[in-house]
Amino acid sequence: MARRLAYSKSKANAMVAALLDEGVLDEVGLQESSGGRRAETLRLSESLGAVLGVDMDATSMQLALMRPDMAVLARQCETIDVRRGPGVILAQLCGLMRELMARCGLSSSQLIAIGMGVPGPVDFASGQLVNPPLMPDWDGFSIRDYLREAFVAPVFVDNDVNLMALGKLWRLQRTLSDFLVIKVGTGIGCGIVCHGQVYRGTNGSAGDVGHICVDQAGPRCHCGNQGCVEAMAAAPALVRAAIEVAQKGESSWLAERLQASGSLGIEDLAQASRVGDVAANILIQRAGSLVGQMLASVVNFFNPSHVFIGGLVADMGPLFLASVRQSVYHRSLALSTRHLEIQCAPLADDAALVGAGVLAMQESLTQSGGAP
Amino acid sequence: MARRLAYSKSKANAMVAALLDEGVLDEVGLQESSGGRRAETLRLSESLGAVLGVDMDATSMQLALMRPDMAVLARQCETIDVRRGPGVILAQLCGLMRELMARCGLSSSQLIAIGMGVPGPVDFASGQLVNPPLMPDWDGFSIRDYLREAFVAPVFVDNDVNLMALGKLWRLQRTLSDFLVIKVGTGIGCGIVCHGQVYRGTNGSAGDVGHICVDQAGPRCHCGNQGCVEAMAAAPALVRAAIEVAQKGESSWLAERLQASGSLGIEDLAQASRVGDVAANILIQRAGSLVGQMLASVVNFFNPSHVFIGGLVADMGPLFLASVRQSVYHRSLALSTRHLEIQCAPLADDAALVGAGVLAMQESLTQSGGAP
Structure with a gap:
């Protein structure tokens, strides 16, 4: 710590002692000896209070109360439909947040800050959603102002994939400086870490890779263009394709499932693939290949050391990731992929939720979060 | 200066006085009064010596001797064919460098450092070219080691477009923090400025956008893939298309020029466009549109504030830039382009040459450049 701050050892020791006195730091036991004094x-x-992290996507909401070191005190998950609009969803969120705090016996004055990730472009400076394709009713809405009225703490809102990147950066203890996190779920987005920091771009929309074109003759996307990777390889496109396959009788497994439940989801496709259904595997491979094609462009441009892929679709199994890899190594230049590692970032990792906590902690130390 | 260094005014004044004494700084006149003391x-x-900047592309070599503040003392331009290989080209370069130094009466001990840009991917740490598509004979060759033997000064080699970005950053006095420089010439490359610094990526190949696919059914590129933007919109592709148009009789202007000189160049296409030749304009618009399509992907990913476009092809005239703009605004998301400015960066600007000087000065202050 002394080295990092360019302090003398005695100055660092005195500082730590003062922070222990003030109750900012706790001593929690001796480390293993590495030769000298332990x-x-x-x-x-813990007495500093806690941060509240929220990771919202199109169909669910994860919440966690975390200590300043991101240890989880309590958590909650809720199924939602984000298209119901901010009024309904945020009222529900506030209820859950209060419940979580009550469960931990935390008063509102002990809440340091709130960090929240949403599945759409956010103008990070104003905290407003800007033209979010998956949640049109939220356009121009400030989640920050809404939550700030309900709680006294500062609020920071960011795109969910930026928070996955921030969570990853925290977990890796900043050992990697240039990497990407791709989420393939209801939409497709990318978190960018550059020079060891999350990069959000000029308007906070950096990483909006879902609308990169992978087929000029492809289907029309909700953004108005044709052949966007999101329109062809994200969860809704895959589910539509799976239903088509079932209806055409190309997969008896999917046809049976469709008949039994009246609809299909990504989980059905994943199960079909696990039992070796050929048609399901073709769909998954094609989606992986399209995501890989988009990623090849991005890798040529950005030359990252690592790409972590997560989300509902990526979570289906190793076949998807294998197809992504094959497509990237085929299309990217040799130098860009020489040391490139493409890894899985399972949803169970909670990277975005941790990232929401890190955002809350980090930003509340450096800015006001729109607090008066 | 005091504010930037977090020094007191008196400490900063004392430091400046010492640097004047040591001959590191010169006083060169009073500024306009802004109210108080001038x-x-x-x-x-000047007594610190000079840096030598070199900007090499596939067909020419620009050299300049520059003062530490990048004022040009002497310069030289030479036509080359980079495919003749490093032996021939670098022997010629060394001769020109010595000539330039002699012209300025500069001894080799006064040469602070050499900065050089090349039209291909460079592993910045080792100074080696890696798999450069336009100059295959240079693969794995270390320009740095070669020049370091010929001159005593440290040598720094980088991709030419990275140096355009560095030159631009210097000229703008670092007022922009996130922008791109695209060069459309014999190849297509991109320099990236992120968080106020040139970003080179994990292997130094960031910005290799020439091989982003813009048409899955497009022509085969020298990299092995199909439909790379470079294979369809860089100078060689445009010249080939112009010759085809002339031979088919679709442009009498180009046909006459082809018959008169036996071949066509980019300059002929530019002239045809200036006199209103319809076929020439269609070719230029199509190239601009393809570059714009590639750029739309990059803008969705990176959300820069500015894109500066230069190089032989971009220099042809405003029609190319207009087509690029139209294509980007059509294909990129609203938030990414809300404040995006796409501007021309004329070759006459010498951004890469200035960048080579800045690289030499900057890196020689922070590292050894492979010097023993």
Whole structure:
């Protein structure tokens, strides 16, 4: 710590002692000896309060109360339909947040900050959603102002994939400086870490890769253009294709499932693939290949060291990731892929939820979050 | 200066006085009064020596001897064919460099450093070219080691478009933090400025946008893939298309020119466009539109504030840039293009040459450039 701050050892020691006195840091036990005197493990004190992280996507809402070191105190998950609009969804969210705080015996004055991820472009400076394709009713709506009225704490809102990147950066303890996180779910987005920091772009819309064209003759996307990768390889497109396959009788497994439940979801397609259904596997491979084609452009441009792929679709199994890899290595230049690693980032990792907590902690230390 | 360094005014004044004493800084006259006492203009002293900047592309070599503040002392331009390989080209370059130094009466000990841009991917750490499509004979060759043997100064080699970005950053006095420089010449490349610094990627190949696919059914590129934007919209593709148009009799202007000189170049196409030749204009518009299509993907991903477009093809006239703009605004998302400015960066600007000088100065202050 002394080295990082360019402080002398005695100055650093005095500073730590003062922070322990003030209750900012806690001593939580001795570390293993590495030869000399055993070092004390320090941690930001629980008495500082907690941050609330929220990861919202098109169909669900994850919440967690976290200590300043991102240890989870309590968590909750709720199924939603984001298209019901901000009024309904945020009222529900506020209820859940209060419940979570009550469960931990946390008063509102102990809430340090709130961090929240949403599945659409956010103008990070104003906290407003801008033209979010998956949630049109939220256009121009400020989640930050809404939550700030309900809670006294500062509020920070960001795109969910940026928060996956921030969570990853935190978990990796900043050992990687240039990497990407791709989420393939209801939409397709990308979080960018560049020079060791999350990069949001001029208007906060960096990483909006879902509307990169992968087929000029492809289907029309809700954005108005043709052949966007999101319109061809995200969850809704895959589900539509699976239903078509079932109706045409190309997969007896999917046809049976469709008849039994009246509809199909991504989980059905994943199960079909696991039992070796050929038609399901073709759909998954094609989606992986299209995502890989988009990613090849992005890798040529950005030359990252790692790409982490997560989300509902990527979670289906190793076949999707294999197809992505094959497509990227085929289409990208040799130098860009020489050391490139493409890895899975399972949803169970909670990267975005951790990222929401990190955002809350980090930003509340450096800015006001729109608080008066 | 005091504010930037977090020094007190008196400490900053004492430091400047010491640097003047040591001959590192020169006083070169009083500035206009802005109310109070007129400030002295300071400049890095000429007595520190000079840097040598080189901007090499597939067909020409620009050299300049520059003062530490990038004022040009002498310059030279030479036509080359980069495919003749490093032996021939670098022997010629060394001769020109010595000539330039002699012309300025500069001894080799006064050469601070050499900065050089090349039209291909460079592993910035090792100074080696890696798989450069336009100059296959240079693969794995270290220009740095070659020049370091011929001159005593440290040598820094980078991709030419990275140097255009660095030159632009210098000229703009770092007022923009996130922008792109695209060069459309014999190849197509992109320099990236992110968080106020040139971003080179994990292997130094960031910005390799020439091989982004814009047409799955397009012609085969020298990289092995199909429909790369470089194979369809860079100078060689345009010249081939112009010759075809002339031979088919679709442009009498180009046909006459072809018959008169036996071949056509980019300059002929530009002239045909200026006299209103319809077929020439269609070719230029199509190239601009394809570059715009590639750029739309990149803008969706990176959300820059500015894109500067230069190079042989972009220099042809406003029609090319207009087509690029139209295609980007059509294909990119609203939020990414809300404040986006796409501007021309004429070759006459010498951005890459200035960038080579800035690279030499900047890197020699922070690292050894492979010097023993």
